[in-house]
Amino acid sequence: MSEAxxxxxxxxxxxxxxxxxxxxxxxxGVSLKVRRGKIVTVLGANGAGKSTILKTISGIIDxxxxxxxxxxxxxxxKDPALVVRRGIGHVPEGREVFPLLTVEENLRxxxxxxxxxxxxAGDIELVYGYFPILKERAKQxxxxxSGGEQQMLAISRALLSRPRLMLMDEPSLGxxxxxxxxxxxIIARINREQGTTILLVEQNANxxxxxxxxxxxxxxxxxxxxxxxxxxARKEDVQxxxxxxxxxxxxxxxxxxxxKQWR
Amino acid sequence: MAGVSLGCVYALVALGFVLIxxxxxxxxxxxxDLMMLGAFFALTASVMMGWPYWATILFAITVxxxxxxxxxxxxxxxxxxxxxxxxxxxxxxxxxxxxxxVTMIPGWxxxxxxxxxxxxxAIWNVGGVVLPVQQLGVIxxxxxxxxxxxxxxxxxxxxxxxxxxxxxxxAAYYMxxxxxxxxxxxxxxSAGVAAFAGILLAPATFIHSNMxxxxxxxxxxxxxxxxxxxxGAIVGGLIIGVVEALAGYYLPEGFKxxxxxxxxxxxxxxxxxxxxxxxxxxxx
Numbered sequence: 001m002s003e004a005x006x007x008x009x010x011x012x013x014x015x016x017x018x019x020x021x022x023x024x025x026x027x028x029g030v031s032l033k034v035r036r037g038k039i040v041t042v043l044g045a046n047g048a049g050k051s052t053i054l055k056t057i058s059g060i061i062d063x064x065x066x067x068x069x070x071x072x073x074x075x076x077x078k079d080p081a082l083v084v085r086r087g088i089g090h091v092p093e094g095r096e097v098f099p100l101l102t103v104e105e106n107l108r109x110x111x112x113x114x115x116x117x118x119x120x121a122g123d124i125e126l127v128y129g130y131f132p133i134l135k136e137r138a139k140q141x142x143x144x145x146s147g148g149e150q151q152m153l154a155i156s157r158a159l160l161s162r163p164r165l166m167l168m169d170e171p172s173l174g175x176x177x178x179x180x181x182x183x184x185x186i187i188a189r190i191n192r193e194q195g196t197t198i199l200l201v202e203q204n205a206n207x208x209x210x211x212x213x214x215x216x217x218x219x220x221x222x223x224x225x226x227x228x229x230x231x232x233a234r235k236e237d238v239q240x241x242x243x244x245x246x247x248x249x250x251x252x253x254x255x256x257x258x259x260k261q262w263r
Numbered sequence: 264m265a266g267v268s269l270g271c272v273y274a275l276v277a278l279g280f281v282l283i284x285x286x287x288x289x290x291x292x293x294x295x296d297l298m299m300l301g302a303f304f305a306l307t308a309s310v311m312m313g314w315p316y317w318a319t320i321l322f323a324i325t326v327x328x329x330x331x332x333x334x335x336x337x338x339x340x341x342x343x344x345x346x347x348x349x350x351x352x353x354x355x356x357x358x359x360x361x362x363x364x365v366t367m368i369p370g371w372x373x374x375x376x377x378x379x380x381x382x383x384x385a386i387w388n389v390g391g392v393v394l395p396v397q398q399l400g401v402i403x404x405x406x407x408x409x410x411x412x413x414x415x416x417x418x419x420x421x422x423x424x425x426x427x428x429x430x431x432x433x434a435a436y437y438m439x440x441x442x443x444x445x446x447x448x449x450x451x452x453s454a455g456v457a458a459f460a461g462i463l464l465a466p467a468t469f470i471h472s473n474m475x476x477x478x479x480x481x482x483x484x485x486x487x488x489x490x491x492x493x494x495g496a497i498v499g500g501l502i503i504g505v506v507e508a509l510a511g512y513y514l515p516e517g518f519k520x521x522x523x524x525x526x527x528x529x530x531x532x533x534x535x536x537x538x539x540x541x542x543x544x545x546x547x
Contacts, residue, residue, distance in 0.1 A: 060436055084439030096434040098427045109427045112420070113439040161439060 011036040011165055011197050012057070017066035017076070019049075019056050026052040028221035029066070034165070034199050039191050041200045041208040041229065043242055044218035050201040051093050053218070054167045057199075058090045059083045070165065085113050089163030093170045095150040097157070099143030103134055106142050106153055110160030120160065127156035130186055148179040155183070159190065165197045166190075172204045180204065184211050205242035209233045217242070268398035269467065270504020271405035275460035276481035277488065277496035278412075279453040285429040285491050286449040289339075289350040293358035294457055295478020300361050301327040301458025302470045303371050309378040311370060316381050320462055324455040331454025335447045358475065365472045375469040378462070401463045408459055409497060416493075425449055480507075483527040489537025498538060502526065 012034040019027040026049045034040045044050045055061045057068055059080040068076040075083055084090075089110075098106050107127065111120040128135035131152040137145060142153055151171055158166055171187065172180040184207050191198050202208035209215060209229045217225040217238065225232070232238050276294055283291045291297075305323040308314045314322065338357060342349055366373045382400035386393055416422040428435040428445045435442050461474070468474055484503045488495025503523045510522035530538065 058437060060433070079441075080436040081439045081441045084437070090437040092434060092437055096431055096437070098430045098434060100430050101423065101427060105423055105427075108420070109424065109435075109438050109440065112424060157438070 009036045010034065011071060012199065013067075013069045014053070014057070015067045015069070017053075017056060017063045017068060019052055019061050019063045021061075026221055027056065027063070030218070030221070030223055031066075032216050032223060032226070034197060035214075036164075036197050037191075037195055038214060039188070039198045039200060039212040041202060041212035041215045042218050043202060043205045043208060043215060043232075043238075046203070047220075048218045049221045050218055051169050052221075054090065054169050054199070054201055057083070057167060058088065081113070084161055084163075087162075087164040089158035089161045089166045091154050091158045091166065091168045091171060093173060095147070095154040097142040097145070097150050097153050100141055102139050103142055103145070103153060104138045106157050107134075107160050110157035113161055119162075123160055123162065127159055130190065131156055147174050148176070148183070151175060151179075151183060152186075155186070155190075159194075159196075163196060165199065168198060168200045170202060171200070172202065172207060180207060187211060205238070209243075264394060264398050266505035266508025267501060268401040268463075268504070269508065270484075270501035271401050272460050272464045272467075272477065272500075273481045273484045273504050274497040274500025275405060275408070275456055275463070276478055277485035277500045278493060279457045279460070280482065280485040281488075281491060281493055281496040282449055282453045282456070284485075285493075286425065287339075287446050289347060289354065291453070292351060292354045292478070293334075293361065294453070295475035295481065296358040296361040297327060297331065297454045297457035297475075298461040298464070298477070299470075299472065299475035300330065300365065300461075301454070302461030302465050302474060303365055303368075304458065305462045305465065306376050306378055306470050307370070310376065316379070319378070320459065323458040323462060327458035328451035328455040331457075332447045332451040334454070335450035339450075340443065340447075362472050362475065371472075373472055375471040377469050378465050380466055382466075397466055404459075404463060408456070412456075412493075421445075421448070425452075480523050483523045487527050487530055487537055489539040492537070492539035495537055495539030 010033050014030055014032050016029045016031055017027055018025065018029055030049070030053060032042070042050050042053060052061060056063050056076070059075070059078050059082070062077045066076070067074050070086060070088060075086060098109060101109065104124070107124050108120070111123070114120055133149055134152055134156060137149065142150065145153060155168070155171065168187070171183050175183065187198065187200070188211050190196055200208055200212055209232060212229050215227065215229045215232045216223050217232070225235070225238070227235075233243070276298055279294045279297070280291060283289060283294075301323045304326045305319050308319040308322040309316070334357060338353060339350065342353060365371050380397065380400070382397045386395050387399070388394075416426060424435070424440050425445055425448070427438070428440060428442055432442055435445070461470075464474065464477065468477070480503060481500065484499040485496050486499070487502060488497070488499030503526060506526050507519055507522045511519035
């Protein structure tokens with residue numbers, strides 16, 4: 001898989017995707033591209049529609065308009081089970097482990113679409129290598145794990161389907177800064193060692209810009225900016241609105257009337 | 264002993280309630296009628312076709328599993344996402360339809376029937392205690408079914424997937440578990456268990472189109488155990504069976520039929536979530 005690391009092949013492409021929850025439109029024509037072997041991030045505030053993008057790719061939400069192409073084939077409005085079989089794994093927001101199943105059973109559910117028992121057993125050992133704590137807790141109910149451990153389990157569970165593309169929804173949610181760093185370090189490692197392409201959605205823009213190569217900024221359902229993460233991190237607006245750095249005015253006060261440049 | 268064996272039947276019907284409730288969050292008020300229908304299929308196999316008892320059981324369970332899956336697929340899936348009230352009314356309607364259809368089928372009708380069992384009217388006398396073989400058989404078969412179900416849910420891939428789906432449906436979708444098909448199979452399983460209960464109940468109450476009203480006793484059994492708990496359903500069923508038998512023996516006429524509800528009220532006053540009620544709240 002790693003040979004794809006440097007290629008420019010587009011593994012996932014969204015074209016003018018519109019989605020809504022009843023009368024509320026969450027995505028207003030989103031287009032983005034993810035290249036194979038890369039980590040791509042979508043930044044945005046609460047309610048910007050970040051999770052909706054991932055849910056639409058996974059088939060949980062059917063888009064009203066637009067196409068989603070994965071490895072050249074359209075996957076919009078397909079059954080979620082089929083999307084998983086095609087090679088897309090999803091680490092849901094808020095972890096969503098199966099609370100009453102053991103850690104190991106959770107992992108086996110992650111491999112539900114696979115039938116090669118030996119391969120699954122090997123991959124379980126592989127994720128235990130990434131997260132040794134899960135091996136210690138293998139026979140415990142997942143509901144008893146701490147938030148960080150549950151996040152590790154959610155990532156491992158998604159890996160078990162051997163995805164070529166992993167969708168990650170706010171992996172830092174509710175975690176301590178230290179734990180967030182550890183999780184992000186492992187996300188980068190998985191990307192490097194397994195060659196898994198990752199589409200990462202985050203509110204923690206600092207972390208996301210550090211680990212990802214390319215980024216999109218989403219606001220109220222629209223992509224308002226796209227650039228390499230290095231460039232994004234230098235942009236004044238991103239610094240102010242997503243990285244929390246204050247722009248000082250001439251009088252040393254924050255200029256409340258300042259507008260984002262893309263408006 | 265009579266109480267325990269009747270309690271076993273309550274337990275199995277309650278188990279059917281719980282399985283469907285856990286998986287789909289709907290209360291299937293047709294559960295008793297599924298049991299009735301299963302008993303009639305057993306009647307067909309046993310009396311009309313002359314099959315042996317064990318083949319009869321397999322036949323009734325298989326047919327009812329298919330019926331259960333069809334009910335889910337045809338009647339309930341189209342109303343997926345509608346308010347729970349709608350679904351409950353539909354299951355009540357399905358129950359009525361089944362009761363009606365049964366009376367129209369030649370050979371079934373409104374009469375009471377009986378099927379032969381290998382547990383004759385024999386009685387074992389163990390050290391002065393009289394044990395009717397019939398009731399021991401019911402208890403043993405219930406225990407066996409529970410063991411099979413336990414192994415299925417604990418170790419088979421589909422069984423664990425059923426648990427996973429009932430615990431977190433969204434995550435099950437993300438794992439590529441075919442959630443709708445799994446729910447359909449749970450309906451099939453639940454109907455199959457109901458058929459088994461119907462066969463066990465047949466020698467005690469005979470087979471007739473209104474035997475499904477036993478669901479009215481199984482429902483408190485499920486609530487008593489803590490709706491949504493499989494072991495709770497079994498314990499609840501046994502408690503209600505035993506209490507009923509004792510009430511019939513020691514208390515004046517009429518108490519037998521309300522005993523189940525008296526027990527239910529008392530338990531709910533002490534433990535509002537039932538004996539095995541889940542303490543963990545469900546995440547929205």
